[in-house]
Each structure stands twice: as structure tokens, then as C-alpha cells.
Amino acid sequence: MPNTPALIGEGVTAISTGSKATKEDLNIARNIFDAVGKTVVIEERYMDAVTGLSGS
Incomplete structure (x- = not known):
């Protein structure tokens, strides 16, 4: 299924x-994901909540 928001940045x-x-690893990851919109760095313990809110 296409991700429409990502398609339009x-x-x-x-x-x-x-x-x-x-820090270089983080910068590389941010540069990749910034290509399709906004990137937010969170603590690992919040990842399940993000998945639940955004759908999978």
C-alpha cells in the first residue's frame, strides 16, 4: 500500500x-528519512506507542 504523505514529502x-x-549513524538515518518528510528521534521505549498510533 503506498504511503501518500511520503509521496508528497x-x-x-x-x-x-x-x-x-x-552520531554519524543517526545523521545518515535522518538524511534518508528526511527525504520523505519529517524525522523524529525518540527513545526506544516509545516505539511500540508510535507503531500503535501510526498504524503498521
Whole structure:
């Protein structure tokens, strides 16, 4: 199923960093997801809530 907001650059992506991720890793991930909208960095413990709110 296509993600219409992402197609027009208005998507929202939540990401979290792992314990071994560097700032460079985070910047690379943000650059990738910023291509389709806004990127929000959250704590891993909130990822289930984000999935529930945004649908899967």
C-alpha cells in the first residue's frame, strides 16, 4: 500500500538509536528519512506507542 504523505514529502518517521549507534549513524538515518518528510528521534521505549498510533 503506498504511503501518500511520503509521496508528497509530508511523511513522519520515528527513529531511535541503538547503544552502538554513532552520531554519524543517526545523521545518515535522518538524511534518508528526511527525504520523505519529517524525522523524529525518540527513545526506544516509545516505539511500540508510535507503531500503535501510526498504524503498521
